[in-house]
Amino acid sequence: MGAQLRTERLLLRPALARDAGALHAIFVQPEAMAYWSRPPHAEMAETHDWLAGMIAIPPDQGEDFIVTLDARVIGKAGFWRFPEIGFILDPAFWGQGYAQEALEAVIGRxxxxxxxxxxxxxxxxxxxxxxxxxxxxxxxxTGRAARTWHVGGVWCDSIYLRLDAPE
Structure with missing residues (x-):
């Protein structure tokens, strides 16, 4: 099993096939997926495919974590491909500092x-x-671009951001 990260309240761990149900419960929510790179998942097969891709990330190309709170899957945070960060959290857990806590650990690593x-x-x-x-x-x-993502029949724009490693 790959690396695990512990924060004050969270455990971030490698994805497992058994995470599909918990992730699907997040990925079907329009609020959670509103700004994601694809529409809410209509079928469990979409989540299985997405999760299989997450599990198969080559270690030299990325590192993505399942975010858990008291053993409950509440989201994911990490790198599909270095150096671009990505994260999603169940809206039931928004506004409580969990995303920041997870991202600080992932970015620090x-x-x-x-x-x-x-x-x-x-x-x-x-x-x-x-x-x-x-x-x-x-x-x-660092920049902006128009019409970078076509999601659910709608063109979306991008703001590009960067965080440099500490000196």
């Missing part, structure tokens, strides 16, 4: 263990919560 020179993010400009969270973590805007 990326800088310390993987020696990434920087971490990037691609965020829909309408996603004010994620933009505010990343700003609190020290990310700086």
């Amino acid at each position: 990326a800088f310390a263990v993987h020696r990434l020179p920087h971490v990037t993010a691609d965020v829909d400009p309408r996603n004010r919560r994620s933009l505010a969270l990343l700003a609190r973590l020290g990310f700086q805007e």
Whole structure:
């Protein structure tokens, strides 16, 4: 089993096939998926495929974690491909600092263990919560682009952000 990260309240661990049901419960929620790179999952097969991709990430290319609170899956945080960070949390757990806690651990590991020179993010400009969270973590805007993602028949824009490794 891969690396596990413990924070004050969370355990971040590698994904397992048995996480499909808990992730699907998040991925079917329009609120959770509002600014994701694909529409809410209509079928469990979509979640199984997505999870299989997460599990198969080559260690030299990325590292993604299941975020758990008291052994309950509440989301995911990590790198599908270095250096771009990605995260999603069950809306029932928004506004309680869990996403920030998880991202601090993941980013700290990326800088310390993987020696990434920087971490990037691609965020829909309408996603004010994620933009505010990343700003609190020290990310700086590096650019913007229009019509970068076509999700559910709608074109979405991108704000590009970057956090440099500590000196």
